[in-house]
Amino acid sequence: MNFIKNYECTLCHRLYQPNATVMTCPVCGELGILEINYDYLAMKKVVNRDYFKNNQDYTMWRYTPLMSIEQRPEMALKVGWTPLYQTLNLQKAVGFDLIYVKDEGLNPTGSLKDRASAVGICKALESNASVIACSSTGNAASSLAGNAAKMGMKAVIFVPKRAPKGKLAQLGIYGAEVILVDGDYKDAFALSKEAIAQYGWYNRNAAINPHLIEGKKTVAYEIAEQMDFKPTDWVVVSVGDGCTIGGVYKGFKDLYELGLIDKIPKLLGVQAEGCAPFYEAWIKHRDILETEENTIADSIAVGIPRNPQKAIQAVRQSMGAWITVSDQEILFAMSLLGKTEGIFGEPAGVAGLAGLIKAKQTGLILTHESITVIVTGNGLKDTVNAMKAIKEPIFIKPDLNLLKPLLNELKKEKL
């Protein structure tokens, strides 16, 4: 059972009865992404402080009654309850009083997207589908493949040809059927859409499927709960198609409606300079336009965001802001996070931190404001780009005499 009240079209605001097979608004078509509304009054009777205190299930499944699934899956990867660290070294280096980092790279397949994929597969199983499919720049794909393997479902995945090798290896190991499309994310998305319609597969594309955001929102629940329901002033997250920031907002909004938190944090949406359709629309007060996909942060390189409404609303309604960062700033953030906190994020994963550093420089976020940065993916997914962020290791013959002059040099750098 769940506490769904109805589905609401984000464009025309028509309401629909919950129905597992409807994906988008029958009137507005594909652009009419649905929002799932809950009966918070009924939910409140089950979900309160005591519910959390007595719950020993330290995974995202502890939030089952707040989601759109019928029941906790029996066989599932241990998604969620990732570490939230106060960053004593990092906050000092960046110049804020209080920065927390939520390390989503420690999810089972290495990214926040596990939360969405796991819910997608639950819904696919509820609708008796035997195949689930998606198009993805990488993490949606690998999370779908891994979670589908555990839950006994076949995954077909359409990826653009620029997907890093490491991510392809992961898909293959999880036994997914991988279709590498000779084109970019748009082409992969279009082909997946046609194939899903043609073959009747369950659709995991986050842009279309309203349930995936219901998985992603659990990251906000965890941030709040891990801070004893007193979240920070700001939450910072990198943005590609917009579903993740939409989910973060929804999670905090749910908790606010349930009376579990007093305020919704301001959301800072961070995009790569080389692919920033949300930022461009916000700064120029215009609609979202298709842009190029020109950044090393492949997981947020989305030139046509398919689900823009929820992301735009997330920033607007939280009184947040948008910001962009260069690839160089992303690489700097990657190195800084690693050496100060021992956390290795992929480029899109650390873009949020790069945005925070910029927000400090521009005065958008003030020193005394408290911040949570979500690191969305594990750096091991893309070591090719990580190599650009570091200095070359010292390569020597095994001879202590050769080491000495090198160490003398290092000592000057306070070894």
Place this chain on the structure above:
Amino acid sequence: MNFIKNYECTLCHRLYQPNATVMTCPVCGELGILEINYDYLAMKKVVNRDYFKNNQDYTMWRYTPLMSIEQRPEMALKVGWTPLYQTLNLQKAVGFDLIYVKDEGLNPTGSLKDRASAVGICKALESNASVIACSSTGNAASSLAGNAAKMGMKAVIFVPKRAPKGKLAQLGIYGAEVILVDGDYKDAFALSKEAIAQYGWYNRNAAINPHLIEGKKTVAYEIAEQMDFKPTDWVVVSVGDGCTIGGVYKGFKDLYELGLIDKIPKLLGVQAEGCAPFYEAWIKHRDILETEENTIADSIAVGIPRNPQKAIQAVRQSMGAWITVSDQEILFAMSLLGKTEGIFGEPAGVAGLAGLIKAKQTGLILTHESITVIVTGNGLKDTVNAMKAIKEPIFIKPDLNLLKPLLNELKKEKL
């Protein structure tokens, strides 16, 4: 405070008073690896079933009173409390009634070695060292680098030149000083030893330092606790220098001495065919001899195990066995684990599973015996070898008509 009774030389069995700076037996020299003995009677008064029931610290630090450190570190990565899964799909595929998998790849830097490195850094801090150093085939290094960054200590790391790129990227991101030695593991170890002696750095080499095994043993505590203190008949783990299997045995032995478990599981030590000094010594009833390091499983490619006693005793005293697996069998196990359970392990990480499959074939382990397989490291660390375990993805132009014949082919394979 801790419950250390004394240090005991594993060769001459002389006893020494606990002392943070002594690493090996002063009489036997470097081969006299020390074992740390505890006062179990005193420990029992603190550590019992209730202690675990009331402990909300879901990291390896919940076991602080069972370790050799003075106190829980204030700033530390969230090491441990990794998922333990019952593997419904895998156990069916392999033909056992009950297989659990402990996914150590979900530790903060991606391997079981985080447990050892975290303890090593605690001891380095206790002895007021400012630099900690090690030689490593990879995971000891990356775990040292990541944990040192979080705990504010400088790490110097000697790696052999065959270390995979992904692991080097990780070290650099964590800000470690990396010395890439033009040679194999032996050469890197020798140079690190000289440098540590010369510069007075703290020594994290697992072979020498008796505290590291005290970190590794926590994986056994978790396996037991996550099974309500009824561990399986067998625990399977891949073996390189021997410290990990030594730690696993010590963990179970501690729990047995404390009366928390009724039996110590039999340990199956799995080595790669191309580098199997323990197996060779066991099967031929002779001493350990230096062997070549010829396997894709780089994390267990150790031609001269520096700490053989504890590993040999672990298998002998648990009534266990040794087995070897080929690189092909490792790649098969990697793919099988991924597609049945959604777990992606590196080659050394899945060598344990490969060994279990072989133990089934040879009749060493019987269908009705229960088994826990420890997956020691994350597959994202070595995607180059993972690519060898999978089929090539389908590469097509974005055209549904091109997809159709491919899917018809796949349907024959029961898509």
